[in-house]
Amino acid sequence: MTDALPARSRLVAAALREAGIEGDIVVLPDAASTAALAAAALGIEVGAIANSLVFWSDDEPLLVMTSGAHRVDTAALAERLGRGGIRRATPDQVLAATGQPIGGVAPTGHPAPLVTIVDEDLAAFDEIWAAGGTPHTVFPLTFDELVRLTGGSVSRVA
Numbered sequence: 001m002t003d004a005l006p007a008r009s010r011l012v013a014a015a016l017r018e019a020g021i022e023g024d025i026v027v028l029p030d031a032a033s034t035a036a037l038a039a040a041a042l043g044i045e046v047g048a049i050a051n052s053l054v055f056w057s058d059d060e061p062l063l064v065m066t067s068g069a070h071r072v073d074t075a076a077l078a079e080r081l082g083r084g085g086i087r088r089a090t091p092d093q094v095l096a097a098t099g100q101p102i103g104g105v106a107p108t109g110h111p112a113p114l115v116t117i118v119d120e121d122l123a124a125f126d127e128i129w130a131a132g133g134t135p136h137t138v139f140p141l142t143f144d145e146l147v148r149l150t151g152g153s154v155s156r157v158a
Contacts, residue, residue, distance in 0.1 A: 008100050008133035012109035016139065019108070019149050023140040031135035033103025035068025038138055042129055045069070050122055050130040050146060052105035054089040054097055054114075057081075061089060061097035065107055065130070065146060066119040070158040077117070077157055104134040107150050116152035118143075123154075 005013060009025050016023065032038035035049040049068030054061055057078065066072050074086040094102050098110045107116070107130050122128050123143045130146070132139045147154060 005132075006134045006137065008104070008106075008109065009137045011099070012106040012133040012137075012139070015108040016141075016149070019145075021141055021145050021149060023145075025132040025137050025139045028136050028138060031103065032131075032138065033135040038129065038131075039068060042138065044129065045125075047121065048125040048128050050107065050119075050128045050141075052098075052107055052131055054094045054102075054105060055086045056089045056093055057083045057086040061093065061114050062086060063098075063105075063107070063114040063116040063150070063152075064119070064157055065116060065122070065150065065152060066157050067121040069121070072157045077155070080155060081117070100131075100133050101135065104131045104137065106131050106133045106139075107146060107152075109133055113151065116150040117157060118147050118150060118152040118154050119157045120154050121156075121158070122146065 039046040047067045047069035053064045078086045
């Protein structure tokens with residue numbers, strides 16, 4: 001079944017299986033490059049979308065898995081994490097760090113593990129959905145699976 005997926009999504013699917021996560025990658029008919037578009041396509045609350053946002057902080061990429069219901073407060077998060085600052089990564093930085101395009105960044109399947117922060121608000125949902133490596137692919141998982149998959153630290157991000 002994964003043979004029909006885009007190459008980037010096949011890498012994500014392999015990482016999911018390796019981590020013991022059973023949710024299948026779903027190919028959407030239209031690109032869902034924002035949390036609102038993904039939620040509408042799936043018929044779920046926007047808060048149940050685990051948005052993968054790549055930032056640049058202390059000369060390295062920082063992946064923040066945030067609920068689609070709000071924005072990351074970068075100043076407050078930098079203070080909480082004891083970092084010099086957090087700013088949005090450029091499209092080139094995102095691609096270099098993840099191998100995936102903006103709007104389709106998955107929490108896994110990257111060339112190397114990324115320091116990851118997982119939004120504590122995602123724990124309110126029994127099932128959450130994340131991008132599968134392209135703007136047309138998504139997959140379901142639980143909050144605990146997301147934390148385990150990414151090796152992320154749970155924090156308030158808004």
